[in-house]
Amino acid sequence: MFAVIKTGGKQYRVAPEDVLKVEKIAGEPGEIVQIAEVLAVGEGADVKIGTPVVEGASVAVEIVEQGRGPKVIAFKKRRRQNSRRKRGHRQELTTIRIAEILVDGAKPAKKAAKKAAAKEAAAE
Template sequence: MLAVIKTGGKQYIIKPGDLLKVEKIEGEVGDIVEINEVLLVKTDKEIKIGTPLVENAKVRASIVEQGKAPKVIVFKKKPKKGYKRKKGHRQLYTTIEIKEIIV
Protein backbone atom coordinates (compact mmCIF):
# COMPACT_ATOMS: atom_id res chain seq x y z
CA MET A 1 0.00 0.00 0.00
CA LEU A 2 1.23 3.48 -0.90
CA ALA A 3 -0.12 7.01 -0.42
CA VAL A 4 0.70 10.62 -1.23
CA ILE A 5 -0.04 13.04 1.62
CA LYS A 6 0.20 16.78 2.01
CA THR A 7 1.42 18.35 5.25
CA GLY A 8 3.25 21.57 5.98
CA GLY A 9 2.81 22.75 2.39
CA LYS A 10 4.77 19.80 1.00
CA GLN A 11 3.79 16.46 -0.51
CA TYR A 12 5.27 13.11 0.55
CA ILE A 13 5.07 9.57 -0.85
CA ILE A 14 4.63 7.20 2.10
CA LYS A 15 3.97 3.57 3.01
CA PRO A 16 3.37 1.94 6.42
CA GLY A 17 6.51 1.78 8.54
CA ASP A 18 8.19 4.84 6.99
CA LEU A 19 9.93 7.45 9.17
CA LEU A 20 9.28 10.96 7.89
CA LYS A 21 10.61 14.38 8.92
CA VAL A 22 7.87 16.99 8.40
CA GLU A 23 7.19 20.56 9.52
CA LYS A 24 6.16 20.85 13.17
CA ILE A 25 2.96 19.07 14.19
CA GLU A 26 1.54 19.82 17.64
CA GLY A 27 1.69 16.90 20.07
CA GLU A 28 3.91 14.97 22.45
CA VAL A 29 6.25 12.07 21.64
CA GLY A 30 4.16 8.90 21.39
CA ASP A 31 0.92 10.67 20.41
CA ILE A 32 -1.07 9.38 17.44
CA VAL A 33 -1.86 11.98 14.76
CA GLU A 34 -4.23 11.67 11.82
CA ILE A 35 -3.41 13.28 8.49
CA ASN A 36 -6.56 13.86 6.45
CA GLU A 37 -5.01 15.47 3.38
CA VAL A 38 -4.49 12.32 1.29
CA LEU A 39 -4.01 13.04 -2.42
CA LEU A 40 -3.54 9.48 -3.76
CA VAL A 41 -3.89 5.93 -2.44
CA LYS A 42 -2.51 2.87 -4.24
CA THR A 43 -3.53 -0.59 -3.07
CA ASP A 44 -2.74 -3.97 -4.63
CA LYS A 45 -5.88 -3.82 -6.79
CA GLU A 46 -6.56 -0.16 -7.53
CA ILE A 47 -5.36 3.43 -7.50
CA LYS A 48 -7.58 6.18 -6.08
CA ILE A 49 -6.68 9.71 -7.16
CA GLY A 50 -8.30 12.56 -5.27
CA THR A 51 -9.85 15.67 -6.78
CA PRO A 52 -8.02 17.20 -4.88
CA LEU A 53 -8.37 14.82 -1.86
CA VAL A 54 -9.39 11.16 -1.62
CA GLU A 55 -12.68 10.95 0.31
CA ASN A 56 -12.65 9.18 3.69
CA ALA A 57 -8.91 8.45 3.43
CA LYS A 58 -6.68 9.01 6.46
CA VAL A 59 -3.15 8.27 7.50
CA ARG A 60 -2.39 7.42 11.13
CA ALA A 61 1.10 8.15 12.38
CA SER A 62 2.85 8.35 15.74
CA ILE A 63 5.18 11.14 16.77
CA VAL A 64 8.72 9.83 17.27
CA GLU A 65 10.60 13.09 17.87
CA GLN A 66 10.14 16.85 18.12
CA GLY A 67 13.27 18.79 17.23
CA LYS A 68 15.08 21.68 15.59
CA ALA A 69 17.06 21.52 12.36
CA PRO A 70 20.64 22.83 12.21
CA LYS A 71 21.06 26.60 12.14
CA VAL A 72 20.96 28.33 8.76
CA ILE A 73 22.79 31.67 8.53
CA VAL A 74 21.16 34.43 6.46
CA PHE A 75 23.72 37.13 5.60
CA LYS A 76 22.90 40.23 3.56
CA LYS A 77 25.46 42.77 2.38
CA LYS A 78 25.45 45.71 0.01
CA PRO A 79 28.95 46.55 -1.17
CA LYS A 80 30.31 50.08 -0.62
CA LYS A 81 27.27 51.10 1.46
CA GLY A 82 28.22 49.76 4.90
CA TYR A 83 25.06 47.61 5.06
CA LYS A 84 25.42 44.17 6.67
CA ARG A 85 22.81 41.99 8.38
CA LYS A 86 23.42 38.56 9.88
CA LYS A 87 20.52 36.45 11.08
CA GLY A 88 20.17 32.79 12.08
CA HIS A 89 17.17 30.47 11.77
CA ARG A 90 16.42 26.99 13.14
CA GLN A 91 13.38 25.28 11.61
CA LEU A 92 11.18 23.20 13.92
CA TYR A 93 10.36 19.69 12.71
CA THR A 94 8.53 16.55 13.78
CA THR A 95 9.63 13.01 12.97
CA ILE A 96 6.64 10.72 12.48
CA GLU A 97 6.30 6.98 11.87
CA ILE A 98 3.50 5.94 9.52
CA LYS A 99 1.35 3.30 11.22
CA GLU A 100 -1.52 2.69 8.76
CA ILE A 101 -3.27 4.04 5.69
CA ILE A 102 -7.06 3.95 5.95
CA VAL A 103 -9.13 4.06 2.76
Protein backbone atom coordinates (compact mmCIF):
# COMPACT_ATOMS: atom_id res chain seq x y z
CA MET A 1 0.00 0.00 0.00
CA PHE A 2 1.22 3.51 -0.75
CA ALA A 3 0.08 7.08 -0.18
CA VAL A 4 0.95 10.50 -1.54
CA ILE A 5 1.25 13.01 1.31
CA LYS A 6 1.82 16.73 1.35
CA THR A 7 3.99 18.30 4.04
CA GLY A 8 6.21 21.35 4.03
CA GLY A 9 4.89 22.46 0.63
CA LYS A 10 6.16 19.29 -1.06
CA GLN A 11 4.56 16.00 -2.04
CA TYR A 12 6.01 12.59 -1.20
CA ARG A 13 5.04 9.06 -2.30
CA VAL A 14 5.39 6.89 0.80
CA ALA A 15 4.91 3.29 1.87
CA PRO A 16 5.07 1.72 5.35
CA GLU A 17 8.60 1.63 6.87
CA ASP A 18 9.93 4.33 4.48
CA VAL A 19 12.40 6.78 6.05
CA LEU A 20 12.68 10.29 4.64
CA LYS A 21 13.71 13.84 5.53
CA VAL A 22 11.00 16.49 5.36
CA GLU A 23 10.59 20.10 6.47
CA LYS A 24 10.45 20.50 10.25
CA ILE A 25 7.50 18.83 12.01
CA ALA A 26 6.81 19.73 15.63
CA GLY A 27 7.53 16.89 18.05
CA GLU A 28 10.19 14.99 19.91
CA PRO A 29 12.07 11.93 18.59
CA GLY A 30 10.01 8.79 19.27
CA GLU A 31 6.65 10.55 18.99
CA ILE A 32 3.93 9.38 16.61
CA VAL A 33 2.42 12.22 14.53
CA GLN A 34 -0.46 12.00 12.07
CA ILE A 35 -0.29 13.72 8.68
CA ALA A 36 -3.82 14.40 7.47
CA GLU A 37 -3.02 15.83 4.03
CA VAL A 38 -3.20 12.61 2.00
CA LEU A 39 -3.62 13.36 -1.71
CA ALA A 40 -3.86 9.76 -2.92
CA VAL A 41 -3.92 6.31 -1.36
CA GLY A 42 -4.00 2.86 -2.92
CA GLU A 43 -2.54 -0.52 -3.65
CA GLY A 44 -1.60 -1.67 -7.14
CA ALA A 45 -4.18 -0.54 -9.71
CA ASP A 46 -6.74 0.34 -7.00
CA VAL A 47 -5.89 4.00 -6.28
CA LYS A 48 -8.16 6.51 -4.60
CA ILE A 49 -7.36 10.14 -5.53
CA GLY A 50 -8.61 12.98 -3.36
CA THR A 51 -10.19 16.30 -4.32
CA PRO A 52 -7.85 17.74 -2.99
CA VAL A 53 -7.44 15.28 -0.06
CA VAL A 54 -8.79 11.78 0.55
CA GLU A 55 -11.51 11.94 3.23
CA GLY A 56 -10.76 9.94 6.38
CA ALA A 57 -7.23 9.03 5.28
CA SER A 58 -4.10 9.89 7.23
CA VAL A 59 -0.54 8.68 7.61
CA ALA A 60 0.99 7.91 11.02
CA VAL A 61 4.68 8.80 11.12
CA GLU A 62 7.28 8.30 13.84
CA ILE A 63 9.76 11.14 14.34
CA VAL A 64 13.24 9.63 14.22
CA GLU A 65 15.41 12.75 14.48
CA GLN A 66 15.25 16.54 14.45
CA GLY A 67 18.17 18.16 12.64
CA ARG A 68 19.38 20.69 10.14
CA GLY A 69 20.37 20.41 6.51
CA PRO A 70 23.64 21.47 4.92
CA LYS A 71 24.60 25.14 4.84
CA VAL A 72 23.65 26.95 1.64
CA ILE A 73 25.59 30.12 0.83
CA ALA A 74 23.82 33.00 -0.96
CA PHE A 75 26.59 35.25 -2.31
CA LYS A 76 25.72 38.36 -4.33
CA LYS A 77 28.30 40.60 -5.94
CA ARG A 78 27.88 43.68 -8.05
CA ARG A 79 31.03 44.12 -10.06
CA ARG A 80 32.89 47.43 -10.02
CA GLN A 81 30.51 48.73 -7.32
CA ASN A 82 32.44 47.56 -4.25
CA SER A 83 29.23 45.81 -3.21
CA ARG A 84 28.86 42.24 -2.06
CA ARG A 85 26.73 40.28 0.39
CA LYS A 86 27.18 36.80 1.83
CA ARG A 87 24.40 35.02 3.71
CA GLY A 88 24.16 31.45 4.91
CA HIS A 89 21.08 29.33 5.56
CA ARG A 90 20.52 25.91 7.16
CA GLN A 91 17.06 24.41 6.74
CA GLU A 92 15.40 22.73 9.75
CA LEU A 93 14.67 19.09 8.82
CA THR A 94 12.90 16.18 10.47
CA THR A 95 13.72 12.55 9.71
CA ILE A 96 10.53 10.49 9.82
CA ARG A 97 9.63 6.81 9.48
CA ILE A 98 6.22 5.93 8.03
CA ALA A 99 4.53 3.78 10.68
CA GLU A 100 1.27 3.02 8.87
CA ILE A 101 -1.21 4.33 6.31
CA LEU A 102 -4.69 4.75 7.77
CA VAL A 103 -7.97 4.89 5.82
CA ASP A 104 -11.62 5.39 6.82
CA GLY A 105 -10.75 7.44 9.93
CA ALA A 106 -8.78 4.66 11.66
CA LYS A 107 -6.52 5.50 14.61
CA PRO A 108 -2.82 4.56 14.72
CA ALA A 109 -2.12 1.22 16.39
CA LYS A 110 1.41 2.13 17.42
CA LYS A 111 1.91 4.32 20.49
CA ALA A 112 4.68 6.85 21.02
CA ALA A 113 7.87 5.46 22.50
CA LYS A 114 8.51 6.27 26.13
CA LYS A 115 10.78 9.27 26.64
CA ALA A 116 12.87 7.33 29.16
CA ALA A 117 13.45 4.55 26.63
CA ALA A 118 14.45 7.11 24.01
CA LYS A 119 16.95 8.70 26.43
CA GLU A 120 18.45 5.28 27.25
CA ALA A 121 18.84 4.48 23.57
CA ALA A 122 20.54 7.83 22.99
CA ALA A 123 22.92 7.22 25.91
CA GLU A 124 24.07 3.85 24.51
